[in-house]
Amino acid sequence: MSTALSTQIQLAQRPVGWPTPDDFQTAEVVYEAPATGEVRVRNEFVSVDPYMRGRMNDVRSYVPPFALGETITGGAIGRVVVSAAPELPVGTLVLHQHGWADVVQADASTFRAVPEVPGLSSSLRLHILGMTGLTAYVGLTAIAGLKPGDTVFVSGAAGAVGTAVGQIAKLLGAGRVIGSAGTPEKVALLTEKYGYDVAFNYKDGDVRAQLAAAAPEGIDVFFDNVGGDHLEAALDVFNDGGRAALCGAIAGYNTTDRTPGPDNLANIITRALTLKGFTLAAYLGLAPEFQEKMATWFAEGRIAYDETIVDGIENTVDAFLDMMRGANTGKMLVRIAPAEDAAETA
Amino acid sequence: MSTALSTQIQLAQRPVGWPTPDDFQTAEVVYEAPATGEVRVRNEFVSVDPYMRGRMNDVRSYVPPFALGETITGGAIGRVVVSAAPELPVGTLVLHQHGWADVVQADASTFRAVPEVPGLSSSLRLHILGMTGLTAYVGLTAIAGLKPGDTVFVSGAAGAVGTAVGQIAKLLGAGRVIGSAGTPEKVALLTEKYGYDVAFNYKDGDVRAQLAAAAPEGIDVFFDNVGGDHLEAALDVFNDGGRAALCGAIAGYNTTDRTPGPDNLANIITRALTLKGFTLAAYLGLAPEFQEKMATWFAEGRIAYDETIVDGIENTVDAFLDMMRGANTGKMLVRIAPAEDAAETA
Numbered sequence: 001m002s003t004a005l006s007t008q009i010q011l012a013q014r015p016v017g018w019p020t021p022d023d024f025q026t027a028e029v030v031y032e033a034p035a036t037g038e039v040r041v042r043n044e045f046v047s048v049d050p051y052m053r054g055r056m057n058d059v060r061s062y063v064p065p066f067a068l069g070e071t072i073t074g075g076a077i078g079r080v081v082v083s084a085a086p087e088l089p090v091g092t093l094v095l096h097q098h099g100w101a102d103v104v105q106a107d108a109s110t111f112r113a114v115p116e117v118p119g120l121s122s123s124l125r126l127h128i129l130g131m132t133g134l135t136a137y138v139g140l141t142a143i144a145g146l147k148p149g150d151t152v153f154v155s156g157a158a159g160a161v162g163t164a165v166g167q168i169a170k171l172l173g174a175g176r177v178i179g180s181a182g183t184p185e186k187v188a189l190l191t192e193k194y195g196y197d198v199a200f201n202y203k204d205g206d207v208r209a210q211l212a213a214a215a216p217e218g219i220d221v222f223f224d225n226v227g228g229d230h231l232e233a234a235l236d237v238f239n240d241g242g243r244a245a246l247c248g249a250i251a252g253y254n255t256t257d258r259t260p261g262p263d264n265l266a267n268i269i270t271r272a273l274t275l276k277g278f279t280l281a282a283y284l285g286l287a288p289e290f291q292e293k294m295a296t297w298f299a300e301g302r303i304a305y306d307e308t309i310v311d312g313i314e315n316t317v318d319a320f321l322d323m324m325r326g327a328n329t330g331k332m333l334v335r336i337a338p339a340e341d342a343a344e345t346a
Numbered sequence: 347m348s349t350a351l352s353t354q355i356q357l358a359q360r361p362v363g364w365p366t367p368d369d370f371q372t373a374e375v376v377y378e379a380p381a382t383g384e385v386r387v388r389n390e391f392v393s394v395d396p397y398m399r400g401r402m403n404d405v406r407s408y409v410p411p412f413a414l415g416e417t418i419t420g421g422a423i424g425r426v427v428v429s430a431a432p433e434l435p436v437g438t439l440v441l442h443q444h445g446w447a448d449v450v451q452a453d454a455s456t457f458r459a460v461p462e463v464p465g466l467s468s469s470l471r472l473h474i475l476g477m478t479g480l481t482a483y484v485g486l487t488a489i490a491g492l493k494p495g496d497t498v499f500v501s502g503a504a505g506a507v508g509t510a511v512g513q514i515a516k517l518l519g520a521g522r523v524i525g526s527a528g529t530p531e532k533v534a535l536l537t538e539k540y541g542y543d544v545a546f547n548y549k550d551g552d553v554r555a556q557l558a559a560a561a562p563e564g565i566d567v568f569f570d571n572v573g574g575d576h577l578e579a580a581l582d583v584f585n586d587g588g589r590a591a592l593c594g595a596i597a598g599y600n601t602t603d604r605t606p607g608p609d610n611l612a613n614i615i616t617r618a619l620t621l622k623g624f625t626l627a628a629y630l631g632l633a634p635e636f637q638e639k640m641a642t643w644f645a646e647g648r649i650a651y652d653e654t655i656v657d658g659i660e661n662t663v664d665a666f667l668d669m670m671r672g673a674n675t676g677k678m679l680v681r682i683a684p685a686e687d688a689a690e691t692a
Contacts, residue, residue, distance in 0.1 A: 054616065061616040227612065249612045261607030266573065266595045268623035270400065270407040275621040277614035 002033035002082055004040060007313045008071040009100035015056050018254040019324070023056070024317045027071065031105040034084040040105040041094055043078035045123040046313065046334040048320040050159075050225075053253040063279075073099035075131060077114070077122045081339070088113060095125055102313040102336045121307075127160050127331035128305045129294060131280060136164035136223075137290045138283040139245035140172060143276050144221045148173035151217060153234055154196075155179075156225035158186035160331035161247060163194045163305060165223045170195040171297055174221070178214045180207065180230065182326045189329060193304050202226075207233040218242075227251045232262035238271050246277045254324065306330025311337065348379035348428055350386060353659045354417040355446035361402050364600045365670070369402070370663045373417065377451040380430040386451040387440055389424035391469040392659065392680040394666040396505075396571075399599040409625075419445035421477060423460070423468045427685070434459060441471055448659040448682045467653075473506050473677035474651045475640060477626060482510035482569075483636045484629040485591035486518060489622050490567045494519030497563060499580055500542075501525075502571035504532035506677035507593060509540050509651060511569045516541040517643055520567075524560045526553065526576065528672045535675060539650050548572075553579040564588075573597045578608035584617050592623040600670065652676025657683065 005028060012025040034040055052074055055066045066072055076099060080092045085108035088094065094111035098104040114125055127133065139161075140146045152169045156162050157179025169177050179196040181187050182203055190199035200210040211219075211233040218239040224231055227249025234244065252259055267273065297303050308328035310319040316334045323332040351374060358371040380386055398420055401412045412418055422445060426438040431454035434440065440457035444450040460471055473479065485507075486492045498515045502508050503525025515523050525542040527533050528549055536545035546556040557565075557579040564585040570577055573595025580590065598605055613619065643649050654674035656665040662680045669678035 059616075231611070246615050249615060252612055258609035260609050261611045263604035263606050265577070265607045266598055268621060269592050269595060269625070270405075270623070272623050272625050272628065274623075275614060277616070277618050277620070279615070279618050282618065 004031045004082075004103050004105070005029070006031060006101050006103040006105075008102075009313065009316050010071050011056060011066045011068055013068065014058055015053075015254075017256045019053070019056065019321060021317055021321075025069075026314065029101075031103065034082055034105055036084050037107055038105060039080045039085050039088045039094075039108050039111060040082040040103065041078040041096065041098075041111060042081045042103050042339060043076045043101065043313075043336045045077050045126055046100055046316060046336065047075035047126045048316065048323050048332050048334065049074060050248050050250050050253065050324065052320065053250075053324060071099055071101055073097050075099075075126050076101075076104075077125050078104070078336070080111075083108075093122055095130070100313070100316050100334075123307060123309075123331070123333050123335075124305070126333065127307070128164055128303060129291075129298070132160045132331060133164050133168070133294055134283075134287055134290050135161050135247060135280055136168050137294070138280060138286055139223050139247050139278065140165060140169055140221070142283055142286060143245035143278045144223065144243040146172055146174060146221055149175045150220035151176045151178070151215060151239075152221045152223065153178045153180075153211065153215065153219045153237075154223045154225070155202075155227075155230035155234075156248070156250060157181055157190050157194070157196060157199065158329050159225060159326075160328075162223075162225055163190075163330050166190065166194045166196045167303060169221075169223075171293075171302065176215070176217070178211070178219070180211075180226070186329055189306070193306075202230070208236055212237055221245070223247060225250060228259065232264060235262055235264045235267045235273070238267060238273050240271045242271060242273045244273065244275045246275060250324070308332045309335050311335050350377045350428075350449050350451070351375070352377060352447050352449035352451075354448075355659065355662050356417050357402060357412045357414055359414065360404055361399075361600075363602045365399070365402065365667060367663055367667075371415075372660065375447075377449065380428055380451055382430050383453055384451060385426045385431050385434045385440075385454050385457060386428035386449065387424040387442065387444075387457060388427045388449050388685060389422045389447065389659075389682045391423050391472055392446055392662060392682065393421040393472045394662065394669050394678050394680065395420060396594055396596050396599065396670065398666065399596075399670060417445055417447055419443050421445075421472050422447075422450075423471050424450070424682070426457075429454075439468055441476070446659070446662050446680075469653060469655075469677070469679050469681075470651070472679060473653070474510055474649060475637075475644070478506045478677060479510050479514070479640055480629075480633055480636050481507050481593060481626055482514050483640075484626060484632055485569050485593050485624065486511060486515055486567070488629055488632060489591035489624045490569065490589040492518055492520060492567055495521045496566035497522045497524070497561060497585075498567045498569065499524045499526075499557065499561065499565045499583075500569045500571070501548075501573075501576035501580075502594070502596060503527055503536050503540070503542060503545065504675050505571060505672075506674075508569075508571055509536075509676050512536065512540045512542045513649060515567075515569075517639075517648065522561070522563070524557070524565070526557075526572070532675055535652070539652075548576070554582055558583055567591070569593060571596060574605065578610060581608055581610045581613045581619070584613060584619050586617045588617060588619045590619065590621045592621060596670070654678045655681050657681050
């Protein structure tokens with residue numbers, strides 16, 4: 001009765017360029033009853049994120065590469081269904097990093113209980129109330145040193161991080177906030193829902209020209225999720241002393257060529273700019289401050305978000321690939337249905 | 347008797363690509379007796395610096411472009427020869443920014459008296475004891491946050507700034523210090539005279555490969571005077587959390603094409619790097635701290651320097667062009683002989 005079948009997605013081979021379904025494999029794992037100290041968790045939502053593409057390569061980075069033939073790790077939220085650890089009783093909502101699986105079983109210390117909020121989808125812990133929101137907050141504050149009145153440009157602004165950045169920038173006192181996105185619908189959402197003052201479709205034409213038109217007074221802060229032509233365009237219009245928080249470079253994630261960088265890096269010197277790459281690990285100390293502010297903003301109804309939800313662990317790879325192609329607005333998530341067999345959960 | 351003839355070098359037209367002598371013109375200026383509050387100064391040394399190339403273009407930068415048909419401004423040191431300002435009597439040694447001239451006359455407030463040190467060439471105020479040394483110090487400390495034990499890479503290390511950077515880095519506790527230069531003689535000087543642990547000739551082959559070989563443990567700090575392939579090479583070998591002080595990009599100063607940047611900017615994100623351009627104006631507050639440390643180091647005989655001296659204001663353009671081509675070791679200076687006609691100075 002306490003045996004469970006888990007479906008897990010693994011990396012079968014390292015993608016070259018754009019990943020394809022062949023780069024992944026599905027494993028069926030059978031869990032026996034948890035050993036003392038372990039819990040079994042059935043996920044409610046599993047996160048697919050741009051940074052995961054980097055971990056599929058065997059290159060040095062701030063996180064080690066995914067191992068071939070092992071389940072892809074990453075953020076997920078679920079509920080304890082079998083417990084052999086008194087600190088995490090059955091029913092506890094838990095965040096964890098066990099990744100692309102419908103059911104996981106591991107030591108209780110690898111799960112973190114999160115408070116239950118009635119009426120709030122647990123999925124929000126994977127984005128606006130979780131790491132995604134914290135990434136936006138850290139990038140704007142600790143990395144880019146946002147000051148009241150600053151003009152801010154956000155590339156890839158309709159993604160999970162970008163939608164958070166625009167709103168948080170405004171709440172922290174930014175002046176003009178400019179965003180780019182890849183479809184007319186996303187561009188409309190940026191100004192209608194996410195607090196952007198102006199937005200443009202980077203597929204409509206030269207990013208340099210569009211940003212220059214959108215930022216006649218220049219920009220002070222650049223929050224970059226895209227890299228490439230967006231970084232080049234930002235360097236063109238930076239005001240003196242400008243600061244870039246480099247969070248992602250999705251434009252280059254699936255290229256196999258070595259793509260040359262911007263032709264205007266000399267502006268870093270002549271305008272005394274700072275470009276700073278960052279990863280959240282070094283800034284987790286800002287989490288309490290972020291949680292406190294975000295809880296207030298959220299309670300006041302000042303935070304909007306979107307989710308693009310795909311059902312079923314078997315569709316995780318498709319969700320990931322769609323996200324890489326920009327099919328999502330806001331956060332891309334995989335939803336796991338509750339177990340049909342109630343016996344399995346007890 | 348108090349009339350003086352001054353030879354001054356002006357910008358005649360904006361250079362396209364490499365400057366040529368045709369881009370400059372010589373003006374003969376006749377100074378009448380100084381008005382009240384003015385002094386006349388005969389220069390001893392005039393500075394030619396890489397950053398001046400940028401000011402020859404009509405583009406936005408931290409300093410405005412040189413005006414056509416006006417004398418090229420920049421650092422110089424000279425001695426008051428006629429004074430109508432009691433605070434700067436005849437004989438006072440003064441630093442100023444009036445630039446490429448043998449004699450200048452202006453309001454006393456545009457000159458700064460500097461202490462006379464017996465046995466010390468006044469030229470040192472234009473480099474190791476002046477802005478050049480301060481640039482090295484600020485770049486290493488305030489910009490790159492040098493920590494004891496850091497591995498440091500300096501591009502264009504045999505120039506005026508680079509020779510100062512290597513020594514100051516060591517004096518501030520750096521571990522391995524690596525430099526690049528453009529001739530075998532300069533490479534030898536770096537390790538024999540300027541405290542570099544290892545140096546290579548960037549004309550000998552691929553900078554990426556040479557730096558990787560010189561920095562098997564990676565680098566923590568990059569002090570960049572060159573840009574281009576040197577920045578790309580540094581990005582390849584940066585350790586996590588590395589910091590670049592971008593001081594100059596001489597590789598691109600005379601190009602007319604828009605040259606693409608490094609192909610590995612994504613390392614800024616994956617290694618959490620900081621790239622920071624800087625100009626001295628914002629950091630002049632560090633001058634007293636620098637002067638104090640440098641005076642001690644200098645008195646202890648721990649500071650080496652080289653000067654490449656060209657005689658005669660009429661050779662200033664050649665000195666500038668030679669410096670841009672890397673003909674100098676250490677600081678390139680134009681020396682002005684004392685006036686032959688004693689009457690002119692009284």
